[in-house]
Amino acid sequence: xxxxxxxxxxxxxxxxxxxxxxxxxxxxxxxxxxxxxxxxxxxxxxxxxxxxxxxxxxxxxxxxxxxxxxxxxxxxxxxxxxxxxxxxxxxxxxxxxxxxxxxxxxxxxxxxxxxxxxxxxxxxxxxxxxxxxxxxxxxxxxxxxxxxxxxxxxxxxxxxxxxxxxxxxxxxxxxxxxxxxxxxxxxxxxxx
Numbered sequence: 098x099x100x101x102x103x104x105x106x107x108x109x110x111x112x113x114x115x116x117x118x119x120x121x122x123x124x125x126x127x128x129x130x131x132x133x134x135x136x137x138x139x140x141x142x143x144x145x146x147x148x149x150x151x152x153x154x155x156x157x158x159x160x161x162x163x164x165x166x167x168x169x170x171x172x173x174x175x176x177x178x179x180x181x182x183x184x185x186x187x188x189x190x191x192x193x194x195x196x197x198x199x200x201x202x203x204x205x206x207x208x209x210x211x212x213x214x215x216x217x218x219x220x221x222x223x224x225x226x227x228x229x230x231x232x233x234x235x236x237x238x239x240x241x242x243x244x245x246x247x248x249x250x251x252x253x254x255x256x257x258x259x260x261x262x263x264x265x266x267x268x269x270x271x272x273x274x275x276x277x278x279x280x281x282x283x284x285x286x287x288x289x
Contacts, residue, residue, distance in 0.1 A: 100137055108139040113173045114180075115161040117141035124148070126172045126179075127210050138172045148180070156187045166193060171203045178207040219266045227287040229269060232258050235285035237273075246276045255288065256280065 101123050111118050120142035140148075147154045159180055166177035178197060181190040199207060221229040224238055234257045241250040256271035259280075268279050 104137050104139045107170065111139070112141040112144055113138045113168065113170065114140055114144045114165045114176060115158065116164070117143065124176075126176050136172050138170065138176060140176075148176075151183060154183070156184055159184055160189075162190070163193060166197050171200075171206065174199055174203055175207045175210070179210055179212045182212045219263065221261050221266050221269060221282055223285050223287045224283050225286055229259065229261065229282065229285075229287060231261050234288045235259055235269070235271070235280075236288045237280075237284060238286055239284050241280070241284060243273070243276065243278050246278065248274060248276070250274070250278070250280075256285070 104123050105121075110121065112121060121139050122142070122145065123137050124140045124145055126136050126138060143158060147158065162177045162180055165173055166181070168174055168177070174197070178194070178199065181194045181197065184190040185194070223229055223235060229235070234255060237250055237252050237254045237256070240252050243250055250273045254273055256273055259269045259271040262268035262270060262279065267282050269282055269285070270277065270279050272278070
């Protein structure tokens, strides 16, 4: 039996992502080492075109992932994971990503596609463009009114052992006058 027939039989001749039944074709999910039909899924033309051309993506079309992410087929799970990561900026996909469970091997496969690595790409830079790291020391370049603490952090104040806010490149945390505060990176410069 051909791979196309196997995949059609497994999917009941419907798109394994959105359940459409027209214009179906076999699609190879990237970066898999499993071989045979384990890395192929049956998808419709709409899904295929949006996967291959992300700039044409209609986020409402991908609400179908709410159902397809629960597939028992690892290739479908990986494709759902990939698309949810691509749509993460929309807000709603993050909730689905938090619920999505992939076994260890499938998770490695999904991560090997290179999708979802944008979290590591957040780089914190000071006012001069110098890259900041956890534990660095910085100097304030401007007087800052600290909300909720009723004091002003003075220009030239040193903040030692800063912490980076992992999901926002413009925020760091540190202590000034014993107060733990969040500071905008544009108001600091790295000290040596």
